[in-house]
Amino acid sequence: MNEGTTSQKAHSFDARLVAGDGVDLSLATLGPERPGRQPLLCLHGLGRRWQDYLPLMPSLCFRRQVHALDFRGHGRSGRRAGSYRVIDHARDVQHLVRTFREPIVIYGHSLGALVAAVVAAEEPDRVQAVVLEDPPSADFLKNLDQSPYATQFAAMRRLAGSNEPVPQVARALAEVRLPSADGRGTIRLGDLRDAVSLRFTARCLQEVDPDVFMPLLEETWLDGLDLDAVFRRVRCPALLLCADPERGGMLPRDDADHICELMDDVTRMDFPGSGHLLHWLETESIARLVHGFLESL
Numbered sequence: 001m002n003e004g005t006t007s008q009k010a011h012s013f014d015a016r017l018v019a020g021d022g023v024d025l026s027l028a029t030l031g032p033e034r035p036g037r038q039p040l041l042c043l044h045g046l047g048r049r050w051q052d053y054l055p056l057m058p059s060l061c062f063r064r065q066v067h068a069l070d071f072r073g074h075g076r077s078g079r080r081a082g083s084y085r086v087i088d089h090a091r092d093v094q095h096l097v098r099t100f101r102e103p104i105v106i107y108g109h110s111l112g113a114l115v116a117a118v119v120a121a122e123e124p125d126r127v128q129a130v131v132l133e134d135p136p137s138a139d140f141l142k143n144l145d146q147s148p149y150a151t152q153f154a155a156m157r158r159l160a161g162s163n164e165p166v167p168q169v170a171r172a173l174a175e176v177r178l179p180s181a182d183g184r185g186t187i188r189l190g191d192l193r194d195a196v197s198l199r200f201t202a203r204c205l206q207e208v209d210p211d212v213f214m215p216l217l218e219e220t221w222l223d224g225l226d227l228d229a230v231f232r233r234v235r236c237p238a239l240l241l242c243a244d245p246e247r248g249g250m251l252p253r254d255d256a257d258h259i260c261e262l263m264d265d266v267t268r269m270d271f272p273g274s275g276h277l278l279h280w281l282e283t284e285s286i287a288r289l290v291h292g293f294l295e296s297l
Helices: 003-010 086-097 111-122 138-142 148-159 166-174 195-206 210-217 227-232 253-262 283-295
Strands: 013-019 024-030 039-043 065-069 104-109 127-133 177-179 186-188 238-243 266-271
Touching (some): 013 086, 024 086, 039 111, 086 104, 086 111, 104 111, 111 127, 127 283, 138 253, 148 166, 148 177, 148 210, 166 195, 238 253, 238 283, 253 266
Parallel strands (some): 039 104, 127 238, 238 266
């Protein structure tokens, strides 16, 4: 096989359906399976899909076989009305990690970070390490209605599953009015997010079950979980990536301090001035840090 063919194969995607906890899940895989090439699983945030990790996947696949999942209710995964709590997503991922022959690294963003922590706590022999990108803290979620995210997620729910063209959904997203930082007025989402980010979000929302947002909006997202107990039971190495709370980060600094006190082996990196979606906003820095962390295992 010549070099060009080998490179093409290493960067080709294989997308298939796999079994979750009573629902089929869409899983994309980058690169062939080879002995000693350990797996890495990427888990996206609420309302997004596996393609969210495309900025990082080609870089990560040189040393590992990289997998990226559509959570239930997202992308091409199955729907399951009334079963979109964090613990429901975590049970799906537990089913998945049990199918791998080697221990796996899980990289999760936001919802995905919470799921990664739960699975690491529940499956200590199957999870080698976790990367936790800006996991929302319990206190942040408890006070969600006091942040612009409550308005944003409610608007995303209204647009989820839309049959309208992507540009139209993107324009509707751009016109969502969020409470301003000083509480004296509102600001357009389109003035806070770039046009490509809004377009990508619009495309994701076309393949999202609107019900996935309900547990978050109804404050039942964490039902069945004690996050302190979860983080306390994470024994594998963890890389905690913290966005700036002043720019939309979901992990207040005091809560990040608390999480670090609970976990055995955690490396924390803060990103002052950067918002919640770090692997899009700080792609080069995130890739460098994740590579360094993985090579330390």
